[in-house]
Amino acid sequence: MTQTIRTVRLVDDDPDLLMALSQSLKLAGFAVEPFGSGAEALIGLGPDYPGIVLSDVRMPGMDGMDLFGRLNALDPDLPVILLTGHADVPMAVAALKRGAYDFLSKPVGTDQLAAALNRACQSRALVIENRALRRQQQEALAQDTRLIGHSAIMQNLRDSIERLAAAGGDLLLVGPGGSGKESVAHALHRQGPRRARAFVHVACAALDETRFEAEFLGLEPSGRQARSAGRLEKAHRGTLYLDEIDLLSPGLQARLMGLIEAGEFWPAGAAAPRPLDLCIIASTRRDLQPLVREGLFRGDLYYRLAGVVLTLPPLRDRREDIPELFRHFLLEACTRLDIAPPVIPAAVSARLAAHDWPGNLRELRRFAEAHALGMTAIDRVAEPAPEDGRRGLSEMVAEYEADLIREALRLEQGNASRALARLRLPRKTFYDKLTRHGIRPADFRAGAPAED
Numbered sequence: 064m065t066q067t068i069r070t071v072r073l074v075d076d077d078p079d080l081l082m083a084l085s086q087s088l089k090l091a092g093f094a095v096e097p098f099g100s101g102a103e104a105l106i107g108l109g110p111d112y113p114g115i116v117l118s119d120v121r122m123p124g125m126d127g128m129d130l131f132g133r134l135n136a137l138d139p140d141l142p143v144i145l146l147t148g149h150a151d152v153p154m155a156v157a158a159l160k161r162g163a164y165d166f167l168s169k170p171v172g173t174d175q176l177a178a179a180l181n182r183a184c185q186s187r188a189l190v191i192e193n194r195a196l197r198r199q200q201q202e203a204l205a206q207d208t209r210l211i212g213h214s215a216i217m218q219n220l221r222d223s224i225e226r227l228a229a230a231g232g233d234l235l236l237v238g239p240g241g242s243g244k245e246s247v248a249h250a251l252h253r254q255g256p257r258r259a260r261a262f263v264h265v266a267c268a269a270l271d272e273t274r275f276e277a278e279f280l281g282l283e284p285s286g287r288q289a290r291s292a293g294r295l296e297k298a299h300r301g302t303l304y305l306d307e308i309d310l311l312s313p314g315l316q317a318r319l320m321g322l323i324e325a326g327e328f329w330p331a332g333a334a335a336p337r338p339l340d341l342c343i344i345a346s347t348r349r350d351l352q353p354l355v356r357e358g359l360f361r362g363d364l365y366y367r368l369a370g371v372v373l374t375l376p377p378l379r380d381r382r383e384d385i386p387e388l389f390r391h392f393l394l395e396a397c398t399r400l401d402i403a404p405p406v407i408p409a410a411v412s413a414r415l416a417a418h419d420w421p422g423n424l425r426e427l428r429r430f431a432e433a434h435a436l437g438m439t440a441i442d443r444v445a446e447p448a449p450e451d452g453r454r455g456l457s458e459m460v461a462e463y464e465a466d467l468i469r470e471a472l473r474l475e476q477g478n479a480s481r482a483l484a485r486l487r488l489p490r491k492t493f494y495d496k497l498t499r500h501g502i503r504p505a506d507f508r509a510g511a512p513a514e515d
């Protein structure tokens with residue numbers, strides 16, 4: 064809410080006038096700070112002064128124009144109103160051109176003066192509010208890479224990260240999709256001894272033999288000759304993040320294990336391999352032990368990676384973090400979109416508390432982004448359906464899912480491939496959902512008719 068500003072720093076070298084004006088402004092509801100000279104009036108003024116300045120122009124020493132110049136340099140948005148005699152009008156007009164807020168010719172009636180001061184106070188309040196907002200947004204951006212949350216689980220996690228990062232060893236992160244595994248891996252890297260080196264993300268789900276050779280190892284299609292730095296080389300002396308390691312094929316598990324055991328890599332264009340220096344952080348949504356028992360995941364690779372295991376719980380197990388995370392994501396989205404954060408209505412707070420968040424922090428982030436864009440279907444969710452009383456949970460979820468898909472298409476201007484990548488959905492699932500919800504990507508492309 065906009066702060067109310069009523070403070071007027073009043074400057075006049077004539078003590079009688081200073082007192083008379085102070086009295087009438089106090090009667091008009093202002094808090095007056097009277098000063099007998101420009102120099103004194105500058106004392107204690109900072110760039111975020113929560114008030115405005117009303118100054119006489121003609122004063123010995125520092126006159127009103129000089130004072131205005133000094134104030135303008137200190138804070139160009141500080142409203143300064145000048146009180147002038149008839150002879151000084153041209154000078155005051157020049158001050159207006161340089162950014163003075165207003166000037167009033169003496170003698171000036173209390174009503175006219177109060178009206179001008181009120182306008183200036185309102186303008187000042189807006190400036191201060193905008194600055195606070197911008198600062199908040201910048202802080203939110205700076206915190207972007209920080210792990211938000213004060214639940215006991217989060218505090219423990221932070222402590223573990225601090226300890227493990229200092230040790231700098233390999234590690235396995237286990238947790239459901241969107242629970243923060245990659246964010247934790249980044250935090251470990253940032254706080255560890257390799258922070259000045261690369262953090263290289265490898266999506267194991269997308270790796271097949273060809274990509275493994277070309278992108279991971281940096282090999283020519285024809286042979287063993289390294290052509291350019293692959294991801295492995297880029298990660299050398301840094302951190303290699305193997306995302307969704309449980310989805311690595313058995314053949315690639317064997318090749319990865321072979322590489323780790325050999326402990327060397329071929330730099331691009333080099334004639335001989337070099338010792339590999341790597342910290343490996345792997346992540347999995349599934350518990351790997353049953354996969355090892357069933358022969359679906361190599362035991363030796365598992366034991367190599369799982370010396371230390373950090374488990375991330377689903378968001379519903381640390382509900383107390385939800386409001387803070389939501390505000391964080393909302394501020395972040397507003398900063399990116401360069402818009403003022405919207406209020407959080409009670410229906411949205413109720414939704415935050417009631418929903419199970421199966422998509423964890425990623426789903427919460429999307430919900431916050433949708434709210435920033437004014438696209439949460441919360442009013443509809445909160446209302447009973449006209450025909451059959453309250454809608455069931457599945458209908459609400461379907462509606463929310465449709466909203467997310469529309470939002471992704473809107474953000475990607477109707478490009479279906481980018482929208483499905485943004486939603487991390489397989490192509491077929493995405494198109495099935497489009498059909499089910501009757502959504503057409505073409506409606507979101509430039510030139511498409513606007514929606515109601």
Ligand SMILES: Nc1ncnc2c1ncn2[C@@H]1O[C@H](COP(=O)(O)OP(=O)(O)OP(=O)(O)O)[C@@H](O)[C@H]1O
Nearest residue numbers: 209210211239240241242243244245246424425428
């Ligand atoms: N503690 C946290 N504070 C703030 N943002 C977080 C936190 N943890 C995760 N996030 C954000 O939540 C989203 C999902 O997190 P992340 O990608 O790390 O999850 P994940 O478990 O690696 O997901 P997946 O299993 O799909 O790879 C990201 O946008 C991330 O920035």
